[in-house]
Amino acid sequence: MPPSSEVSRAVQDVRDPAVAGSFYPSDPQELRAAVRGYLAAAEEAGPPLPEPSPAGGARSYPEAIIAPHAGYQYSGPVAAAAYVLLRPGRDRIRRVALLGPTHRVPVRGMALPQSDAFATPLGTIALDQAACDELVALRSVEILDAAHLFEHSLEVHLPFLQEVLGEFSIVPLLVGAVTAAEASEVIRLLWGGPESLIVISSDLSHFHDYDTAQQLDGETSRAIESLKFEEIAKQGACGRTPIQGLLMEASRRGVHARTVDQRNSGDTAGNRQEVVGYGSYVFDK
Numbered sequence: 364m365p366p367s368s369e370v371s372r373a374v375q376d377v378r379d380p381a382v383a384g385s386f387y388p389s390d391p392q393e394l395r396a397a398v399r400g401y402l403a404a405a406e407e408a409g410p411p412l413p414e415p416s417p418a419g420g421a422r423s424y425p426e427a428i429i430a431p432h433a434g435y436q437y438s439g440p441v442a443a444a445a446y447v448l449l450r451p452g453r454d455r456i457r458r459v460a461l462l463g464p465t466h467r468v469p470v471r472g473m474a475l476p477q478s479d480a481f482a483t484p485l486g487t488i489a490l491d492q493a494a495c496d497e498l499v500a501l502r503s504v505e506i507l508d509a510a511h512l513f514e515h516s517l518e519v520h521l522p523f524l525q526e527v528l529g530e531f532s533i534v535p536l537l538v539g540a541v542t543a544a545e546a547s548e549v550i551r552l553l554w555g556g557p558e559s560l561i562v563i564s565s566d567l568s569h570f571h572d573y574d575t576a577q578q579l580d581g582e583t584s585r586a587i588e589s590l591k592f593e594e595i596a597k598q599g600a601c602g603r604t605p606i607q608g609l610l611m612e613a614s615r616r617g618v619h620a621r622t623v624d625q626r627n628s629g630d631t632a633g634n635r636q637e638v639v640g641y642g643s644y645v646f647d648k
Contacts, residue, residue, distance in 0.1 A: 459531055514537060
């Protein structure tokens with residue numbers, strides 16, 4: 364499924380940000396400064412960025428990532444560890460498929476919005492309408508605006524993507540009651556060439572003490588790195604099903620996974636009595 368070229372189509376219906384001012388800053392300058400700060404810290408802490416590939420050369424940025432979706436003070440530093448590695452793709456990535464769990468509205472299947480675009484304080488991002496139209500033909504995908512209206516799991520990724528990539532279109536899918544195989548089918552359709560990126564939105568374990576979370580999240584990270592989708596426990600990740608779908612498709616394509624950061628809220632901005640786990644992972648050949 365090639366990305367749509369109609370990124371600049373006339374916007375008729377824009378999904379406004381739901382969690383600006385709570386999960387991340389609502390002021391554009393403050394938000395941009397925060398995102399740039401997280402990216403700078405991740406770049407300083409991690410290995411050097413690869414050089415951008417020449418035209419027609421090997422891809423020097425991930426084909427897919429998994430990143431967390433909590434408030435930026437908690438998960439922003441961890442998410443940045445994956446997003447900073449996308450910088451070499453700034454002039455090449457033109458479509459991002461976002462898949463994440465629902466927190467407010469139950470969904471039987473996977474839900475696309477009716478909207479033509481999503482807005483953040485940093486600007487508006489058009490949907491790839493051609494891709495969305497093709498997905499709606501699947502039995503597992505429906506149009507359900509109510510699921511997207513107040514959902515944060517996809518929205519919190521957009522400012523990072525806007526800062527790192529510039530101009531691109533999105534395919535925003537909220538994943539509800541589907542099988543891993545159904546999620547994998549959708550990811551297979553959306554997995555394009557160097558102009559495409561898959562982003563899976565997920566936190567890890569929830570509300571355990573620090574040591575228990577470290578153990579559970581370590582198990583989840585090892586399952587992701589080994590592409591063993593069946594070993595992702597129900598309590599291991601809130602985005603378990605889209606993660607499993609990604610692992611299935613990555614295995615089919617011969618793509619490898621690696622952990623670039625794994626911490627929890629006790630490491631970033633919270634106490635250690637009851638924490639939420641976060642991990643960032645990248646998938647490439």
